Amino acid sequence: MTEFTPFMSLAGGALIGLAAVLLMALHGRIAGISGIVGGIVPPLAADWGWRAAFLAGAIAAPALIIALTGHKIAFSSPAATPWLIVGGLIVGVGVTIGAGCTSGHGVCGIARLSVRSLAATLTFMLTTGVTVYVVRHIAGGL
Template structure:
């Protein structure tokens, strides 16, 4: 069995990098999802339209990709909306404490060689690896 290139992931990553670069070049804004969405929760005049369009584009691009033949990931059943809500709350608190999310730090911050983003991304990855290890080997 040979190595297969995950073309969808490769092209998706390229599109993420391109879109983040274009947003930064043409508007000076960072494409961190938590910052974009939090800007909608505390709107600033002149900052709402582009944020709404960004979120609509994020959602509609997945639907468009499915329509033109890309396979979407399997949706797993939710066993407890309570725990999903708690997880979402913890992610929100973590992004506030970490001053950004994986997209902001991992895509945009590392691309700008931000020391804080490099450290944050290393922490994200270490926790993800530990979580998978615990889930696969200890539970």
């Protein structure tokens, strides 16, 4: 389990919201990570520059927080690496089928009152809950 940190969580959520609003206001684009990453994987999108800058900021920001505050979040996973890879591939398929990811649909789409994004978000949240229940209580965990 991780320790809940209300201030850091609130600050992180506010920064995510601010980044989403600024990206929409300045570039007219939705801050969906799968779409942003898709534009920097060859063949490069014509607007790959802002995509690369956005991803660089997403990587650099936690490093900056650690450097400024010394606050590190411990992370460990009981799942073996091959299961993590399989899970990542399944998520990639889901992102493709769902035409977007949790950040695109869940953060930006719901904020825009998109019915499609609301349906997508409900679908992946329910699927996550069912998956956790099945893995922990029926399959006996990993």
